[in-house]
Amino acid sequence: MHSxxxxxxxxxxxxxxxxxxxxxxxxxxxxxxxxxIPLSGLLWKSSALGWQNFWALALDVRTLYAxxxxxxxxxxxxxxxxxxxxxxAWVLVRYRFPGKRVLDAMVxxxxxxxxxxxxxxxxxxxxxxxxxxxxxxxLGIKIAFTPVGIVIxxxxxxxxxxxxxxxxxxxxxxxxxxxxxxxxxxSRFQTITRVLLPGLAPAALTGFALAFARAAGEYGSVIFIAxxxxxxxxxxxxxxxxxxxxxxxxxxTAIATxxxxxxFTMLLIINLIQSWSRRRYGYGA
Numbered sequence: 001m002h003s004x005x006x007x008x009x010x011x012x013x014x015x016x017x018x019x020x021x022x023x024x025x026x027x028x029x030x031x032x033x034x035x036x037i038p039l040s041g042l043l044w045k046s047s048a049l050g051w052q053n054f055w056a057l058a059l060d061v062r063t064l065y066a067x068x069x070x071x072x073x074x075x076x077x078x079x080x081x082x083x084x085x086x087x088x089a090w091v092l093v094r095y096r097f098p099g100k101r102v103l104d105a106m107v108x109x110x111x112x113x114x115x116x117x118x119x120x121x122x123x124x125x126x127x128x129x130x131x132x133x134x135x136x137x138x139l140g141i142k143i144a145f146t147p148v149g150i151v152i153x154x155x156x157x158x159x160x161x162x163x164x165x166x167x168x169x170x171x172x173x174x175x176x177x178x179x180x181x182x183x184x185x186x187s188r189f190q191t192i193t194r195v196l197l198p199g200l201a202p203a204a205l206t207g208f209a210l211a212f213a214r215a216a217g218e219y220g221s222v223i224f225i226a227x228x229x230x231x232x233x234x235x236x237x238x239x240x241x242x243x244x245x246x247x248x249x250x251x252x253t254a255i256a257t258x259x260x261x262x263x264f265t266m267l268l269i270i271n272l273i274q275s276w277s278r279r280r281y282g283y284g285a
Contacts, residue, residue, distance in 0.1 A: 039260065046257040049250055057254035062230055063239065066255075069147060070236040071262060074215035077154035081211045082204055084155075085162025092163070093170040107164070110157045115220025122153055123225045145227030150235065153221045158211030165207035169200055205274040209267055216263055 046054055057063070092104055110118065126133045126143040133144055143149045173196065181191040197204075219237040226233045236259055243252035 042253065042256055042260065045253045049254065053250065054254050054257075057251045058258045060251070062234070063236075063251075063255055063258075065231045066234050066236040066239040067258065067262070069150065069234060070259070071216055071266075073147060073150045073154055073235075074212050074218075077151050077158055077215045078208050078212035080151075080155050081158045081162045082208045085159055085207055085211075086166055086200065086204060088159070089163045089166040089170055093167060107160050110160050115157065115218070116224070118156060119153060119221040119224035122149070122156065122221065126152065126225065144225050145229070145233065147233055149225040149227070150222055150233060153225050154215035154218055157218055157221055158215050161210035161214060162204070162207030165210065166200060166203045169203040173199060202274050205270060209270040209274070212270070213263065213267060216259070 049057070088107070092100065092107075123130070123144055125131050126136075126149055128134065128137045128142065128144065130144065133142075136143065143152065177195060178191055181195045186194070217237060219235070219241075222235055223238055226235060226238075228234050228238055236255060240252045240255050240259075243249070243255065
């Protein structure tokens with residue numbers, strides 16, 4: 001009886017792989033010095049402002065426009081990436097065609113490409129006199145220096161997260177599942193929505209969360225194509241830099257704290273939905 005109680009309260013299960021204590025110590029130290037201490041310093045700095053001053057700085061009209069541009073653009077870009085990423089991952093997994101390896105390698109290009117280079121390249125393409133923009137300008141379509149350009153830049157940097165998250169899951173889905181659904185009379189649309197998507201939902205949500213998190217704090221690839229017009233195409237990270245250059249550390253701290261709170265809340269909601277999806281469909285248990 002005592003042995004059962006000891007097993008129940010044991011911190012970890014016995015393992016043939018040594019090094020649990022060292023690995024746990026390194027993990028906790030990394031979380032402490034790289035994540036918790038900087039975030040705690042930010043929260044402590046913002047608490048020193050007082051609630052009245054904090055909300056006065058955080059609810060400034062220019063700040064609200066910048067936050068809406070950052071998080072609204074990140075949300076739209078993550079939604080687009082969730083759809084395009086699943087389609088692209090499906091093509092890479094299910095089909096064979098010339099240049100497949102090149103396309104597969106190009107997916108990781110936003111990971112390796114400096115964000116400033118990506119911003120300059122996108123601006124070169126979509127500026128009014130750019131390679132693509134020169135054909136859109138006569139039609140009255142303007143992409144560069146508008147919120148549309150920001151969303152395109154965020155799609156570019158976030159797409160690999162969805163593809164690389166969904167791709168391994170798709171590779172594990174057996175073709176016999178699709179064949180069985182077709183044998184039972186399911187249409188192609190029913191096979192996708194009722195057989196394939198439930199299994200891909202947790203991976204798609206994970207990719208969406210990663211793409212959203214990357215896009216919400218993106219800076220380098222956005223500032224060149226955004227135009228950085230206050231109340232129009234100014235993002236929150238840029239506004240933080242502007243406040244720091246103005247030596248307005250209180251405003252920069254308030255904006256950063258508000259971004260931290262919004263990001264944490266949205267990621268928490270996404271993780272809760274992902275956990276529900278795993279329990280609902282029996283994947284990832």
